[in-house]
Amino acid sequence: MGSLVSNAVETWKELKKIGEDDPRKIVHSFKVGVALTIVSMFYYFRPLYQGMGQAGMWAILTVVVVFEFTVGGTLSKSINRGFATLVAGALGVAAEYVADLCGKNGEPILLGVLVFLLAAVCTFARFLPSVKKKYDYGVMIFILTFTLVAVSGYRIEEILTLAHQRLATILIGGATCIVISVFVCPVWAGQDLHNLVASNIDKLAAFLQGYGEQFLGGESGKAAAAEEEEEKPFLLLQSVLNSKATEENLANFAWWEPCHGRFGFGHPWMMYLKIATLCRECAYLIQTLNASSSSHSTNPTATDIFRQIRELCRKICMESSQVLRELSTSIRTATFRSPATTETYRDELKSLIESSSFQLRDNVPLLVVAFV
Amino acid sequence: MGSLVSNAVETWKELKKIGEDDPRKIVHSFKVGVALTIVSMFYYFRPLYQGMGQAGMWAILTVVVVFEFTVGGTLSKSINRGFATLVAGALGVAAEYVADLCGKNGEPILLGVLVFLLAAVCTFARFLPSVKKKYDYGVMIFILTFTLVAVSGYRIEEILTLAHQRLATILIGGATCIVISVFVCPVWAGQDLHNLVASNIDKLAAFLQGYGEQFLGGESGKAAAAEEEEEKPFLLLQSVLNSKATEENLANFAWWEPCHGRFGFGHPWMMYLKIATLCRECAYLIQTLNASSSSHSTNPTATDIFRQIRELCRKICMESSQVLRELSTSIRTATFRSPATTETYRDELKSLIESSSFQLRDNVPLLVVAFV
Numbered sequence: 001m002g003s004l005v006s007n008a009v010e011t012w013k014e015l016k017k018i019g020e021d022d023p024r025k026i027v028h029s030f031k032v033g034v035a036l037t038i039v040s041m042f043y044y045f046r047p048l049y050q051g052m053g054q055a056g057m058w059a060i061l062t063v064v065v066v067f068e069f070t071v072g073g074t075l076s077k078s079i080n081r082g083f084a085t086l087v088a089g090a091l092g093v094a095a096e097y098v099a100d101l102c103g104k105n106g107e108p109i110l111l112g113v114l115v116f117l118l119a120a121v122c123t124f125a126r127f128l129p130s131v132k133k134k135y136d137y138g139v140m141i142f143i144l145t146f147t148l149v150a151v152s153g154y155r156i157e158e159i160l161t162l163a164h165q166r167l168a169t170i171l172i173g174g175a176t177c178i179v180i181s182v183f184v185c186p187v188w189a190g191q192d193l194h195n196l197v198a199s200n201i202d203k204l205a206a207f208l209q210g211y212g213e214q215f216l217g218g219e220s221g222k223a224a225a226a227e228e229e230e231e232k233p234f235l236l237l238q239s240v241l242n243s244k245a246t247e248e249n250l251a252n253f254a255w256w257e258p259c260h261g262r263f264g265f266g267h268p269w270m271m272y273l274k275i276a277t278l279c280r281e282c283a284y285l286i287q288t289l290n291a292s293s294s295s296h297s298t299n300p301t302a303t304d305i306f307r308q309i310r311e312l313c314r315k316i317c318m319e320s321s322q323v324l325r326e327l328s329t330s331i332r333t334a335t336f337r338s339p340a341t342t343e344t345y346r347d348e349l350k351s352l353i354e355s356s357s358f359q360l361r362d363n364v365p366l367l368v369v370a371f372v
Numbered sequence: 373m374g375s376l377v378s379n380a381v382e383t384w385k386e387l388k389k390i391g392e393d394d395p396r397k398i399v400h401s402f403k404v405g406v407a408l409t410i411v412s413m414f415y416y417f418r419p420l421y422q423g424m425g426q427a428g429m430w431a432i433l434t435v436v437v438v439f440e441f442t443v444g445g446t447l448s449k450s451i452n453r454g455f456a457t458l459v460a461g462a463l464g465v466a467a468e469y470v471a472d473l474c475g476k477n478g479e480p481i482l483l484g485v486l487v488f489l490l491a492a493v494c495t496f497a498r499f500l501p502s503v504k505k506k507y508d509y510g511v512m513i514f515i516l517t518f519t520l521v522a523v524s525g526y527r528i529e530e531i532l533t534l535a536h537q538r539l540a541t542i543l544i545g546g547a548t549c550i551v552i553s554v555f556v557c558p559v560w561a562g563q564d565l566h567n568l569v570a571s572n573i574d575k576l577a578a579f580l581q582g583y584g585e586q587f588l589g590g591e592s593g594k595a596a597a598a599e600e601e602e603e604k605p606f607l608l609l610q611s612v613l614n615s616k617a618t619e620e621n622l623a624n625f626a627w628w629e630p631c632h633g634r635f636g637f638g639h640p641w642m643m644y645l646k647i648a649t650l651c652r653e654c655a656y657l658i659q660t661l662n663a664s665s666s667s668h669s670t671n672p673t674a675t676d677i678f679r680q681i682r683e684l685c686r687k688i689c690m691e692s693s694q695v696l697r698e699l700s701t702s703i704r705t706a707t708f709r710s711p712a713t714t715e716t717y718r719d720e721l722k723s724l725i726e727s728s729s730f731q732l733r734d735n736v737p738l739l740v741v742a743f744v
Contacts, residue, residue, distance in 0.1 A: 015499075015500065018496075028495065029495040036487055040523040060516065060520055064516040108413065108416060111412075111416070115405075116406065116408070120404065120405035123404040127390050128390070143408070144432065144437075151413075244616065287653075
């Protein structure tokens with residue numbers, strides 16, 4: 001009983017933290033609630049189609065399944081769903097019609113074969129990376145609708161009424177989701193991706209700066225701050241390294257979004273993924289640097305060498321961190337800052353590196369990445 | 373028209389490659405086809421519930437949505453779906469009952485408020501990492517079923533018949549999927565995860581060996597093989613680095629799987645993720661090593677130093693690669709190979725490293741990782 005209560009308290013704290021970190025998630029929950037209430041009340045008060053029946057059910061199902069956190073996600077699912085229903089419905093009617101011609105005995109056999117073939121081929125197509133990325137949900141709905149229509153056993157006229165009803169309800173459900181997600185505090189996947197990439201570069205800069213100040217700035221600084229701060233910078237790096245899946249999802253969703261803010265249609269979202277990959281490589285280089293420099297401390301000779309080059313290291317860290325910050329600002333504001341600033345930094349860095357020993361060679365790739 | 377044909381040929385080639393790389397994907401497609409045909413024919417020939425109607429539809433929907441590539445995926449979705457439908461159905465009936473007591477005017481208001489609250493709270497709960505990982509689908513079905521039942525406007529007795537029908541069809545659909553996916557050429561997520569982790573370590577070993585032979589083995593070898601082989605080893609590293617999402621999915625699904633082969637229930641799947649993380653760190657270290665050593669070639673002084681230590685580097689690469697192979701074999705066979713073998717390697721490596729200059733210090737973290 002006690003553990004149940006402490007579990008609940010734990011979960012509550014976690015939920016509160018999620019809400020504080022990103023209040024848009026709370027807003028999103030309310031938006032889903034509103035959309036679902038609107039659609040269900042709409043059908044509750046319209047007992048046109050014998051009670052609730054099929055039609056209302058499909059509207060509710062559409063809202064629950066289609067409403068995603070980002071506008072791009074919602075659009076992608078709605079469009080996939082609507083389009084797949086349309087095409088599969090038409091094909092299903094055609095299959096019904098052909099099967100009808102085969103007579104009482106041939107009909108179930110032909111329908112069975114058609115359902116089997118279509119399900120197998122479409123399921124296999126879902127393994128194609130290009131399909132999986134953008135149309136996975138659509139293909140699933142395609143299989144579902146085709147099977148439902150083909151096997152329904154209705155006559156063609158009945159099917160047409162049904163199809164009309166079903167499409168109308170899916171449209172109502174989908175449109176409700178799209179309108180609410182676009183016009184009420186929209187969460188644009190594109191904007192999120194943009195911010196995420198910029199903030200990841202910022203995190204690297206913060207880490208490098210912290211690293212420079214703490215571990216290279218002198219023994220006193222190190223001793224004071226090391227204990228409690230040790231974990232946090234490491235978490236910064238980790239969050240950069242683990243953001244790959246999030247970035248790819250956001251880029252996929254962003255592809256579906258219309259113009260918004262300063263992002264036009266056909267914005268080069270894939271470039272963000274390239275920057276993000278470089279950023280991740282950079283993070284791994286920094287981690288390697290971190291690991292190898294902390295391994296020095298156990299080796300007395302290495303410590304000696306390390307002491308000699310510490311000031312140089314510190315400068316390089318600081319300069320690199322400045323360059324990264326500059327880059328992230330120019331991404332954030334989407335302006336090309338005067339390249340002069342960055343070039344000054346680069347020249348300083350170059351001269352620093354040239355004057356340094358080969359011990360520092362490992363920093364070079366890091367800087368190369370920073371300048372891409 | 374020509375581009376359409378070439379596109380089709382392109383897609384066909386891609387599909388063929390997917391099938392050749394993993395024939396289980398073809399088998400999976402057939403399995404889905406069979407399951408769907410069985411269920412739809414079952415309902416086609418049983419016009420018990422006025423034609424197809426609701427019931428058959430739910431069985432088909434369940435099969436299409438629930439059947440996943442791995443056994444774990446199918447089980448996870450079926451169990452989530454069944455359980456969520458049961459609980460949400462019961463709650464929905466209770467909500468109907470309470471709303472009924474509020475009279476004609478209060479009923480829609482109370483139902484609207486309940487639907488709104490439940491949808492908002494559950495949507496927010498889906499942001500919890502622990503819920504998102506294992507029960508995301510269940511929570512979605514929970515919202516859906518609750519809304520459908522609560523807003524249905526049926527009387528309690530009607531609902532009970534409906535609920536009975538619906539649960540029965542979902543059970544039939546789910547059971548068909550589970551039986552086919554477990555007994556016909558099962559694809560165990562656990563086995564896949566096991567193999568993936570072992571093969572990733574193998575890939576690192578192969579890369580290190582190739583690297584040692586090619587770039588450190590002497591100029592002649594380098595010139596001959598470099599051009600055409602350059603890309604492939606790099607792809608090996610990339611595939612190790614990009615396997616994080618796949619590994620996490622497999623580990624999630626493996627959690628749902630019953631005993632199979634040598635994997636008992638409650639097998640420590642999370643440990644695989646730890647090994648995989650170490651493996652990825654190792655891959656990044658190797659990539660750094662690769663990048664920094666290729667940057668030598670532009671610097672004449674560095675090339676000199678590099679020439680002196682090349683033989684040593686080559687030996688270290690070979691030994692490390694041996695150790696990694698040893699590790700992957702012991703994972704594959706799930707036996708602890710006599711630690712003596714590994715220790716011999718380690719001792720050799722240690723003496724090699726001790727006799728080496730500080731230039732090689734950066735290899736140390738790599739070896740540390742290899743021995744974890």
